[in-house]
Amino acid sequence: MTDIFNQLRSAVPGVVWPVLPDQPGATALALQHQLDQSQWWSPADLQLHQLAQLRLVLRHAIETVPYWGARLGKEWRRDDIIPDWTRFRQLPLMTRADAQQSGNDLLSRRIPGDHGALTRSGSSGSTGMPLTCYGTALTDFFWRAFTLREHFWHGRDFSGRLAAIRLKVNSGEMPGWGPATDIAFTTGPCALLNLQTDIDTQLDWLEAQSAQYLITIATNLRWLAERAIERKLKLPGLLEARSYGGIVDDKTRDAVDAAWQVKVVDMYTAQEVGYIALQCPLHAHYHVQSENLIVEILDGSGAPCPPGDVGRVVVTTLHNFAMPLIRYEIGDFAEAGDACECGRGLPVLRRIMGRERNLLRLPDGRRHWPSFPQSRWVAIAPIRQLQLVQKSLQDIRVRIVAPRDLSADEAQRLIAVLQDCLGYPFRMTVERVDEIARAGNYKFEDFVSECAD
Ligand SMILES: [Zn+2]
Incomplete structure (x- = not known):
């Protein structure tokens, strides 16, 4: 004191x-x-x-x-x-x-x-x-x-x-x-x-x-x-x-x-x-x-x-x-x-x-907090930032910030790792974006569910 x-x-x-x-x-x-x-x-x-x-x-x-x-x-x-x-x-x-x-x-x-x-x-x-x-x-x-x-x-x-x-x-x-x-x-x-x-x-x-x-x-x-x-x-x-x-x-x-x-x-x-x-x-x-x-x-x-x-x-x-x-x-x-x-x-x-909205939903109704640590995917491609957006019970969009597009092989490996982390073979599409917005919603989220009930 x-x-x-x-x-x-x-x-x-x-x-x-x-x-x-x-x-x-x-x-x-x-x-x-x-x-x-x-x-x-x-x-x-x-x-x-x-x-x-x-x-x-x-x-x-x-x-x-x-x-x-x-x-x-x-x-x-x-x-x-x-x-x-x-x-x-x-x-x-x-x-x-x-x-x-x-x-x-x-x-x-x-x-x-x-x-x-x-x-x-x-x-x-x-x-x-x-x-x-x-x-x-x-x-x-x-x-x-x-x-x-x-x-x-x-x-x-x-x-x-x-x-x-x-x-x-x-x-x-x-x-x-x-x-x-x-x-x-x-x-x-x-x-x-x-x-x-x-x-x-x-x-x-x-x-x-x-x-x-x-x-x-x-x-x-x-x-x-x-x-x-x-x-x-x-x-x-x-x-x-x-x-x-x-x-x-x-x-x-x-x-x-x-x-x-x-x-x-x-x-x-x-x-x-x-x-x-x-x-x-x-x-x-x-x-x-x-x-x-x-x-x-x-x-x-x-x-x-x-x-x-x-x-x-x-x-x-x-x-x-x-x-x-x-x-x-x-x-x-x-x-x-x-x-x-x-x-x-x-x-x-x-x-x-x-x-x-940060809870992952599985098709069988279970929900949990997803974990997909950077250490699992960082070596696959030069990804600066990554965000997953769950679009439906089966579909997840993988948004990445990277200096170039991923090759088909890299994208496939990334998806395989993420599916493994999430514990379910979700359909995933990789989308490269310039920036993952942090301005409007300043509470940036690695994972967002847009799944309707
Ligand atoms: Zn204490």
Whole structure:
């Protein structure tokens, strides 16, 4: 903590120690102090506090949000119950399609004035189905609190330089890392680059930055690392690579380690709800941010998954009084984990698996996450990038980026390897493309199913 204290910003001239922050800074630090305690609580204690907050959210949602009033109000009035966990887990799930169809009915008609101004953001999700999300100044405040917690968890040196390659930003430089840290700390600068920049240009830019920290979208990070290995481009000052907005698998972690000998720290966020889980400071798995939301991992029948099982991620927001989401199926799958040996009581997600549309469908009805590691096909032909698109239960299109067309023999060998990896002799056609789009749908996916139900 000593280093962090050195970076605290005092608001009173003539006082540098002990630091006297301004009002917003003091509020942020007070919340951080609570988060610092609650992370060590037992799961039972965390649930007890969640339930107290959940009851307020449910009552508010039913009384002021037309969608929830219609959906849950009758039951609420009939029993006038204050739900316990059992009742909560019987509430119906809300899908993204439900949310889209409901439009403004999801918006509270009586947002508490103390929660601050209404904020609005769009979420394209991975399905390409846009959803307008609303929050308040308060939900933004919580968003930033978990950003700050993530810095603390990973012991970052705030005096360092941060290089951020993100979607929808103007390239340039900011004096600080952003609002989450700027509220109470003095940090090094943050250099920004738009994600839609060509990978080689991104690497040249990164090399020129000599940054201590890099943050970018997960797949972009993998491409950067893989290309850096090819170019033997080192980033000697880099301490850590941070990622968000996608799946970080072993391929990504290995590539980053091989390229720059640093670890990847990933975070699991969604536009609709903010931080869902943060990577444990000691492990590659994730801790649910229980102070921000309730996360359930449910199997096909709606029952909670035991540790080791993969299920769908269902979330309930705890502080959004503008557009509360209750048992909302966010569209991701994750593997439930055992309690973490680090001692934090925050539940563990062992892996974030991806989206339903990243599941391979076999003709017999089974579905699984396909694996076709680069090591299996990289020697066949000079393929720079590969994506599989499942068109039907029998057909898969193999999209490749390569400097030339594949010979008939190469294409045949590639198909044979992929069929073997997928465990079924799908009909495959190889299609060479200039680029596999990453701009529109920034969560680049190696595998996409366009299979109709
Ligand atoms: Zn842990």
